Amino acid sequence: MRDRTALLAAPAALLIAALFIYPFAYGLLLSFEPPKGDWLANYAQFFSSDRLWPTIGITLKLALPATLINVGLALPIAYRMRFPSRRQKWLTTVLVVPITLGTVLIAEGMLTYFGPRGWLAQFLQLLHLYDGPIRLTHNYWGVLISLVISGFPFAFLLILSYVTGIDPVLARAAATLGAGPWSQFRHIYFPLLLPGLAMCFCLAFVQAFSVFPSAVLVGAPAGPTRVISIAAYEAAFELYDYSLASAIAMIMGFVQLAIVALVLGARRLSYRGPVTGGKG
């Protein structure tokens, strides 16, 4: 009798194929069938229009700093918290809150708290740290702050799950051989963490690159934070040009893929192997 167990995966696979692969393929084909012009007209329009082409740069200018801040802050803090403790449990629980609340609620909170008359502005003015008008919403900074608020906890939890997966015996072995805290990190943890860090960087970047609700709500969606997802949304749901919208979505996916391929390609240069110590 043939084993049919593998067929149990068929319904799920069919569903994902129908709802994920098919729309992508359909979108790709549709992007080459513009209402007027030749088959590359959408792409030609994207790369020549002043309203569309700069959105890539605007998005990168938000996503790259946000990703660097998030991963750069999360790595030392997650490393510091690597041993199971009450503080670790408490912090992970607190940081999961902004992730689950989502960007829409963060945007509404920011409008109230970071706004020109919010508590933060009042506090800064009370201390005379900064006396000019404080504008942290409806501009570039608003979106960057919202990307850090939602992205940092994500990067932290992801890196923490990688760090805690590394056997501390390795570092202890290094310590008995005279390695200080910095060399333990530099020569033991860091090389083992690199693949995880690359993955985390990719995921954090891809999320930041597709920023949408906060770019509208706490940004300046007409100008400085007109990110690529806003352009795609406008093409689809305001101009009803699904062909152009698909083309923009494909370009968005392509840029994400290019960055991910670049980072993961660089990862291949680093160590890959077991992360646990053993006798022998």
Place this chain on the structure above:
Amino acid sequence: MSLAVRTWRALLAGVMTLFVLNIGLMIAAVATHSFARRWLGTWLPDGYTTAWYVSAWKEFQLDAVLWVTVEVVGAVVLLSILLGVPAAYALARRDFRGKRALLLLFLLPLLVPPITYGIPLATVMYQVQLAGTLAGVILANLVPALPFVILVMTPFIEQIDPNLESAARVLGANTLRVFWHVLVPLLAPGMLAASLLVLVRTIAMFELTFLTSGPDSQTLVVALYYAVFAAGVRAPQSVDAMAMIYMAVTLVWLLIALRFVNPTQLVSRVNR
């Protein structure tokens, strides 16, 4: 401990405290504003009232929105478990041709952000007239939920001793009975964890619902987006009241989920 190490640790603690403190104050500001009679540029509002909750409930038709949210989230959890657990079982137990391709197929929807595939997906749904319907919103939300269940459940299934299934088969149980009497009871904790994680993620899933929903199929988070988007038309306090209602719904489920799962599981698969 050297001075450098201590300074470094204090710095990290400082950054962390600042981050958590600001998020806490941000939530507190929304809470305060939702109860404020009038609050313009002072530390605390002039007076307090609960009237905004009543007006938010009426203005945003929250009873209908909440009902849609329950329907969408319930259907997504149920379907993703029903389809995801057997798929995870196949992936955990068998090696077959194309398994790597299948794993990639299930990983991709978690790696590609929702707005990127949401736009082509919504386009297809408008073609087949699924967009704007409840079924469309449920199907769209299954795209990230189903792979998530598969990735969370696979290690759970790998931990179960295959001998238990063989023993049941020797005693004459067919596949359905093995599933129902051996696997489901053993997998119950894993399934509970996966359901709760999907539940919390689906409540907060904005992009896909936003792109595929119509006026009658908005979930709470999409309704909140429109409320914030059109702020200025309505009193800001009633938008904040609605934000509080959304936050309460999410946090209740998050607290329940955290009793059964590790917080890191919300962002990644189980690592042990």
